[in-house]
Amino acid sequence: MLVMYAGRLLPSLRSNSLLRATRRLLCFFHGASPRIFIQCRQWSPSRDVARANHVISVLSREGRMTEAHKLFDEMPQRDVISWTALISGYVRSGMLHQAQLLFDRPDSMKDVVTWTALLSGFLKSKMIKEADDLFASMPDKNLVTWNTMMQGYIENGLIDKACKFFQRMPVRNVVSYNTLLTGLMKAGYIDQACRIFDQMPERNVISWTTVITGLAQAGHVNQARELFDKMPDRNVVSWNVMFSAYAQNGRVNEAKELFDEMPERNVVSWTAMISGYVQLSMNETALMLFCEMLQDGNCRPNQATFVSVLDAISNKAALVEGRQLHQVIIKSQLEHKPFVGSSLINMYAKCGEIGIAQKVFDLSSQRDLVSWNGIIAAYAHHGNGREAINLYKEMKAMGFKPNDVTYVSLLSACSHAGLVDAGLMIFDSMVRDQSVVVREEHHTCLMDLCGRSGRLDDAKTIINGLKTQSLSGFILGTFLNGCSLLGEADVGKLVGDKLLELEPNNSGTYTLLSNIYASAGKYKEAAKIRQKMIDRGLKKQPGCSWIEVGNRVHVFVARDVLHSESESIYGLLHDIHDMIRRAGCDVEDNRDATDQGV
CATH class of the missing domain: 1.25.40.10 (Tetratricopeptide repeat domain)
Structure with a gap:
């Protein structure tokens, strides 16, 4: 059986596929973390109504609310699912006024799911008073409604109100506890969250992982590890959280031990470990681990992976490796992603190739603020203050609003180029910009x-x-x-x-x-x-510099005598000094007497 809509023939769907579509529709307003699943209710008794409801849900997901409402108005018969589908679509699209008008119509059909959809819309729009009034007037409430209200308080920073609300709940499930745990941890109420965790009648892997994450982010890594070791079941997210906690706190050896023990790894695992090495300036080790990831073949690098590896290459100023990675990124079709493109610009700039950095920017198909900040920072790194300021003006002319990162790059560029007055004017402009925090x-x-x-x-x-x-x-x-x-x-x-x-x-x-x-x-x-x-x-700490010659990076420290070619290098420097003196120039020895032997 086929149904005609908007000039298209849509196949008649079996009830199980319709059921899945409706479940997705009714669950959308609960967000991602933690997910709240709405129990399925009775399906529309009429096939024609069911098919129309499905089309409305599809159009709503695509943001085509005018067409969805037109189909709704043309339906000869509607049920509560029809009303809920359209109201939920308006909520999803951020058109809360239209959703409320539809909800308040005298002929509207509503059930607890419909009420909860509008409640979620109020909460996501930070309309707390309206949400409170709606919740109080609800004729029926289920557990999902209570959980939605509590999560809304948490998302709006009302953690104390959420805690009091939790105590009022007539019944709770593991989602209720997990929602409160997440809110308490994000608010920094670690001890209170641990007490709630201890009181839980049942826990799932999300409960354990939430508490471990909170402890780790608060710096209580050992306590997090104790809890991790007690977990009855672990998933890859639990492992990632634990070894990332070690890496972020500089305990990279313990992080690597846990990484090696993981029964399975995903791209987040590899990226977190690589990032941990980069944060500790262990750039060579990070690149070796990236090569190991490619050889493993089970995970493909994503944007975050490439950004971390590009940072490692930038820190080494290893142009050859940078060009090779650029080819890998092109094959992965991620070159024009904003953060990857900005990292490529930064890498080429730090490798001394400001011209290539500019080409990467010029070829970018999706320029955003991140890309503009990247190219401005590149010119700042090279001390090209005028070019950085011109790009800043061009960026503003294109309608992009500078943020705090933009101003850091601009002030740095002015400093290195000696553009004092321009720098002071830019700083004054930033102070006047109320949207930027100094x-x-x-x-x-x-x-x-x-x-x-x-x-x-x-x-x-x-x-x-x-x-x-x-x-x-x-x-x-x-x-x-x-x-x-x-x-x-x-x-x-x-x-x-x-x-x-x-x-x-x-x-x-x-x-x-x-x-x-x-x-x-x-x-x-x-x-x-x-x-x-x-x-x-x-x-x-002695000064350090490095240069890449013949696919090899040569590292030098102040008064270095350990390099294999040190005698030849010092001999060449001595000859250059003699040439300068013979040319009639003074050679200033900047080594301060107090620095001797350092």
């Missing part, structure tokens, strides 16, 4: 901008205007670096003393202060700072 990174970039240009008075004015709790080690450290560049020993001492109070174990602060004193000829003060550093057992 963060620590913005003030740090501003300090760097003033310090590099010798405008320490402006920097001091900015610091004086900040609240005491906003003065972080990064901001003061950047200001101290400006004092070092300008040889301002007196100002540097005041800032350095304050910085040492905040970060007494930061070797960089001691080194900067020592260098400031030495540059001003105050060698005794410099020696005292060095002695304090030694007494605390601190050691300055």
